[in-house]
Amino acid sequence: MSTPLVEVRNLVKEFSTRGGWFRRSAPVRAVDDVSFTIQTGETLGLVGESGSGKTTTGRCLLRLVEPTSGDIRFKDLDVRALSASELRKARRHFQIVFQDPYSSLNPRMRVGSIVEEPLIIHRIGTKDERRARVRHLFELVGLDPDAGPKYPHEFSGGQRQRIGVARALALEPSLIVCDEPVSALDVSVQAQVVNLLLDLQKRLGLTYLFIAHDLRLVRQICDRVAVMYRGRLVEVARAEAIFTSPAHPYTKALLSAIPSMKPGDRLERIPFDAAAFDPRPLKEIAPDHLAAI
């Protein structure tokens, strides 16, 4: 197999909780010994419930959150060893699209400036070149290239998420962490944004870490899927394998909870006993199929 674009090994992120007067603060492990790889051009889905650590994992990858320990390799870069200024330079290669298109865009900035800002920070191009690039980016994400002077509130949720994607693309990154990019959008608009992400991936050869809780969507657009539970990966496999032959009890429970789209067709729910959760390391149970069982 070729060298992966991203390799994460034994990633740990602890958050300290505030103790009381007589209690010592005990750190909470939001991400607990997580290892995975992402190949160039592929989409890795990261699923799990709220609080499972999937968003923190995505942010650690970009060092938007400082990991407690572990290795993060991006191509030949040791991401954790980068100094602040090196990190800033390296960030042009990995970007993020946030969940909430309403709060992730500065309401006081014109959308043209929002998309141009990364180019200014990285001192790319002359003013005219940057303007031209912004127009091109707007076109790329299916927005009117003349929309630059408008403010975020003049756009719908789906359009705002397109602006977020345009900004993420400004520096021509190779990796984009998509953190629940469509879950705040209406059903009929979700598909538009997902299709845009798929088209862009094909045209620009992008690699995605796609964080989501919509399992149907994940099955459709991801090459591989990693299932997270209480800060740990419990299963990593090709999307088809996860959905047709899940191995970990939590994955099985998660899949059985998806409502069936066929009226009258009720799937048997498989309960998962949280108290019985036994954190084990991932092991290969079949080719390309890891499970913590």
Next chain:
Amino acid sequence: MTTTSDAPLLAVDHLRTVFRLADGRDAAAVDDVSFHIRKGETLGLVGESGSGKSVTALSIIRLVQPPGRITGGRLLFDGRDLMTLGEEDMRRVRGRRIGFVFQEPMVALNPVYTLGSQITETLMVHDLARGAAGMKRAVELLEAVRIPDPARRAREYPHQLSGGLRQRAMLALALAAEPSLLIADEPTTALDVTVQAEVLDLLRDLRKMFGLSLLLITHDLGVVAEMADRVAVMYCGRIVEQGPVAEVLGGSTSLTTGPAHPYTRGLLASVPDGRSGTRLVAIPGTVPALGRVGAGCAFAPRCGDRFDPCTTAVPDLTPLGPGRDVRCYLHSPAPTNPGGGR
């Protein structure tokens, strides 16, 4: 309406609720909405944000706040027109006969009272039980919604519960007065999928246990397919299609089974079908804002089947079969004098 013994518990008839816009115009958030729910039946009310589904629910319990107001229609509940009730009578219907749960339980639960005292207060207000009997009943209700260790939880405050448990506590509160109709507005949207599954299973059991009728408001067609007997699809304040779930959300797109309205078809098609590597089927455009809907069918600008009459006048709700209606010129004769009909 047929005159069978199972007369509807709730019949909403040509309901219209408007909101005063900043420019002084009134815009209808709910327009000419009619549906009914029989005893023990579950109706799924489906729509995207801005479709008017939540305003419909608030209108039924007459809790629409200014700048919104109900300007027309009838709300027949158990033989009485709720529109004619005074505020005092209406308050007795709310909570006692019609219970409601919302997406965000923290809005409905009072943060400074224990779960037990909130439930006992409801029981007291409706003259159902007080004192020790009230507390006993509160614990029973918490047990009925499958909150573990209910006696201890009754002494706890809402912030001490997880999201799923809060949603259950709100259900216990809504069911305290044993209402005959429960209105649930996106009851599982904020929950994780495994917790959602538990709450849906619970709702299904409670429906049986209490003989409840359920108005289930959601944007999730999967939840409707699983839970509802019938479904009404709303778009821009109007019901565009309604009928039995098996027919409306059924597989084929022939006239009798499968979605008849292009919007319903689009919604169903945009749900990922799990065939990996394929693009999703998207509905182009976006939902227009309140007051920005043009003449004719509100969906026309986004509709692939649009033809001349669609942009001239709003199509009428046309029957397709028993209990099955659609508001679309594909299924009803176009007006002979466009624009002059209404």
